[in-house]
Amino acid sequence: MKQHFFKFKFRPAFLIAIAFSLAAGSATAQVTLPHKESFNYPPNTLLTSGSANWTANSGAGSNPVTINAGSLAYTGLPGIADNRTSSSHGSGSREDVGLDFTPAPADGSSVFCSAIVQVTTATGAGDYHLHFGSAGAASSDFRARVFVKPGTAVNTFNLGIQFGSSGVTYDATDRPCGTPVFVVFSYDRVVGATNDTVRLWINPTLGLGTAPAPNLTVAYITGELTAPGRVSIRQGTGLTATLETDELRIGLNWTDVAPNNAGIENWQKQ
Numbered sequence: 001m002k003q004h005f006f007k008f009k010f011r012p013a014f015l016i017a018i019a020f021s022l023a024a025g026s027a028t029a030q031v032t033l034p035h036k037e038s039f040n041y042p043p044n045t046l047l048t049s050g051s052a053n054w055t056a057n058s059g060a061g062s063n064p065v066t067i068n069a070g071s072l073a074y075t076g077l078p079g080i081a082d083n084r085t086s087s088s089h090g091s092g093s094r095e096d097v098g099l100d101f102t103p104a105p106a107d108g109s110s111v112f113c114s115a116i117v118q119v120t121t122a123t124g125a126g127d128y129h130l131h132f133g134s135a136g137a138a139s140s141d142f143r144a145r146v147f148v149k150p151g152t153a154v155n156t157f158n159l160g161i162q163f164g165s166s167g168v169t170y171d172a173t174d175r176p177c178g179t180p181v182f183v184v185f186s187y188d189r190v191v192g193a194t195n196d197t198v199r200l201w202i203n204p205t206l207g208l209g210t211a212p213a214p215n216l217t218v219a220y221i222t223g224e225l226t227a228p229g230r231v232s233i234r235q236g237t238g239l240t241a242t243l244e245t246d247e248l249r250i251g252l253n254w255t256d257v258a259p260n261n262a263g264i265e266n267w268q269k270q
């Protein structure tokens with residue numbers, strides 16, 4: 001027994017293996033694509049408390065993203081279930097949260113994310129609410145930033161998209177506050193240097209086999225993502241707004257993120 005004890009205690013390879021195992025166990029979880037998030041977490045709790053997949057990018061616990069009871073509705077979208085997120089843009093420190101995924105799209109392909117978004121109120125200049133980035137809570141290369149700003153008419157809002165860090169292109173249509181919209185955005189890895197694009201679709205036809213023409217396409221401005229691996233829900237200071245976000249889908253194909261009931265895949269029923 002004593003001999004065995006000493007073998008156990010002093011085998012460096014064994015101890016190194018344990019150390020790597022512990023490190024792997026503490027790493028941020030990565031969901032595999034395609035992925036559907038219906039927010040099956042308890043109402044009135046923090047999203048990061050209910051899910052091991054969602055972690056804070058910044059401002060952890062400060063005006064956190066929380067769970068509201070029930071789902072947002074969107075006609076024709078299958079698999080709507082469970083609850084929804086609640087977030088609020090405004091002044092001061094606010095929690096931003098993200099979800100890591102794998103695999104990243106190969107060069108020459110796109111990654112898509114869709115969600116039902118309801119803007120309950122919106123005032124101020126505008127700020128971004130959803131975006132892609134590299135994997136990891138510490139990443140700061142936010143790309144395909146989906147913006148919200150008050151519309152021209154009272155009690156409406158406009159959606160826009162920014163490649164990253166500067167310039168926003170807005171869709172001119174005023175969308176009524178309190179009515180859910182179905183938003184799809186993509187990061188497109190175009191083969192070649194400094195030529196990637198981002199796209200935004202608002203209420204696209206569901207169930208199409210390929211992506212329809214987007215509402216907006218924005219060209220490269222700065223810093224291509226070589227491995228998009230995280231999607232985030234952000235709460236900014238440039239906008240005062242209450243938003244809810246639900247039924248988030250991420251995938252490497254259009255059909256993964258904008259299905260109808262006829263085109264629903266088995267993984268989307270779960």
Ligand SMILES: [Ca+2]
Nearest residue numbers: 038071081083
């Ligand atoms: Ca839901």
Ligand SMILES: [Ca+2]
Nearest residue numbers: 190192195196
């Ligand atoms: Ca490129």
